[in-house]
Amino acid sequence: MVFDCLRWIDEELPALEAKGRRRKLLSRSNAQAAVIALDGREYVNFGTNDYLGLAADPRLAEAVASALDQYGWGSGASPLILGHAELHRRLEEQIAEFEGVEAALLFTSGFAANSGTIAALVGPGDAVFSDRKNHASLFDGCRLSRADIRVYPHADPQALDDLLEKTTAYRRRLIVTDSLFSMDGDFAPLKEIAEIAEKRRAMLLVDEAHATGVFGDRGRGACEMLGVEDRVPVRIGTLSKALGGIGGFVAGSRTLVDWLVNRARPYVFSTALPAAVSAAGLAALEIVKNEPFRRGELLVKAADLRRELSAQGWRLGNSASQILPVIVGESERAVALSQKLRARGLFVPAIRPPTVPEGEACLRISLSYAHSPAMIGKLLESLYDARSLA
Numbered sequence: 001m002v003f004d005c006l007r008w009i010d011e012e013l014p015a016l017e018a019k020g021r022r023r024k025l026l027s028r029s030n031a032q033a034a035v036i037a038l039d040g041r042e043y044v045n046f047g048t049n050d051y052l053g054l055a056a057d058p059r060l061a062e063a064v065a066s067a068l069d070q071y072g073w074g075s076g077a078s079p080l081i082l083g084h085a086e087l088h089r090r091l092e093e094q095i096a097e098f099e100g101v102e103a104a105l106l107f108t109s110g111f112a113a114n115s116g117t118i119a120a121l122v123g124p125g126d127a128v129f130s131d132r133k134n135h136a137s138l139f140d141g142c143r144l145s146r147a148d149i150r151v152y153p154h155a156d157p158q159a160l161d162d163l164l165e166k167t168t169a170y171r172r173r174l175i176v177t178d179s180l181f182s183m184d185g186d187f188a189p190l191k192e193i194a195e196i197a198e199k200r201r202a203m204l205l206v207d208e209a210h211a212t213g214v215f216g217d218r219g220r221g222a223c224e225m226l227g228v229e230d231r232v233p234v235r236i237g238t239l240s241k242a243l244g245g246i247g248g249f250v251a252g253s254r255t256l257v258d259w260l261v262n263r264a265r266p267y268v269f270s271t272a273l274p275a276a277v278s279a280a281g282l283a284a285l286e287i288v289k290n291e292p293f294r295r296g297e298l299l300v301k302a303a304d305l306r307r308e309l310s311a312q313g314w315r316l317g318n319s320a321s322q323i324l325p326v327i328v329g330e331s332e333r334a335v336a337l338s339q340k341l342r343a344r345g346l347f348v349p350a351i352r353p354p355t356v357p358e359g360e361a362c363l364r365i366s367l368s369y370a371h372s373p374a375m376i377g378k379l380l381e382s383l384y385d386a387r388s389l390a
């Protein structure tokens with residue numbers, strides 16, 4: 001008999017299942033919007049990162065359609081080998097203007113931007129300091145870089161400062177943090193971290209994936225909201241969440257961008273995004289600039305929902321944003337609660353280890369501008385009725 005080299009997976013999958021950790025793909029049959037269709041049924045969608053309701057906005061689709069007329073679909077090569085189109089350059093210029101920096105660089109995803117940038121900034125002989133709750137793409141960038149990785153407790157500037165004080169022998173040092181944490185919905189203490197970076201002469205990279213388009217007077221993110229933009233030399237954002245499209249970006253100095261064009265491996269060795277994708281990015285940036293009421297209304301709704309859920313007795317951790325983790329503890333409980341809501345026509349994903357630490361399984365509610373008061377009312381009512389499950 002032929003040796004089945006993948007046989008071990010047949011044992012590992014049931015082990016995941018037994019721990020309540022097996023994940024399965026669901027396939028939507030309509031647009032990513034406030035109401036989604038799954039297997040012929042409709043659900044109100046509280047699992048989306050489409051915070052401003054732009055993913056299905058016809059203005060983005062129209063921008064893509066007219067770019068397709070000029071550029072066609074595929075980009076055919078990596079950016080340095082003519083994959084880079086004029087439309088990409090225009091988007092990079094607009095991102096730089098939006099972010100108030102010299103230059104920006106477009107990656108195929110936020111994941112590629114994070115992992116590629118970290119590995120281009122530090123290497124063997126250097127150290128990288130990472131918040132324990134940072135996104136997987138930041139951690140993978142740290143590992144890829146082959147720099148020494150020092151993990152500090154979540155949102156703890158004192159612990160970070162102590163670590164930096166004790167590790168002065170490295171060639172270069174880089175601090176990396178999410179600005180708005182993707183599972184907890186809380187903010188990094190960016191002001192304190194920026195001060196520490198300056199005092200200890202370390203580089204600082206901040207990932208604004210969930211904050212771009214949502215926070216700050218102009219929607220640039222948490223660095224703008226907290227007044228530290230000038231002190232964060234490497235800012236990363238994504239077009240795939242509030243901006244309703246796909247692609248990641250790095251915003252900073254011209255020198256930084258020139259370095260990344262040469263040294264960020266996911267940039268150099270991967271096919272450029274189709275030009276039409278940049279047309280969607282440009283249209284979304286215009287909407288963020290011209291329709292600030294979207295982020296304003298979203299944040300009011302989020303504050304109201306946090307207050308009402310707390311009044312029902314749910315634990316929301318330190319959430320201060322449109323991301324609301326309803327923390328229930330055991331994986332099985334989170335799954336049961338999620339299923340209960342599903343039966344009532346509400347899609348709210350259960351988030352389990354290893355995405356969150358052991359014992360912190362939650363329902364992750366993400367709120368969008370597109371949610372109506374009636375949708376949010378139904379969520380509150382259904383959670384109230386399901387509180388015996390928590």
Ligand SMILES: *Cc1c(COP(=O)(O)O)cnc(C)c1O
Pocket residue numbers: 109110111112114135137178182207209210238239240247248
């Ligand atoms: C989603 C996410 C990313 C990755 O962005 P994509 O564009 O989806 O690849 C990076 N960082 C954080 C914090 C995220 O939540």
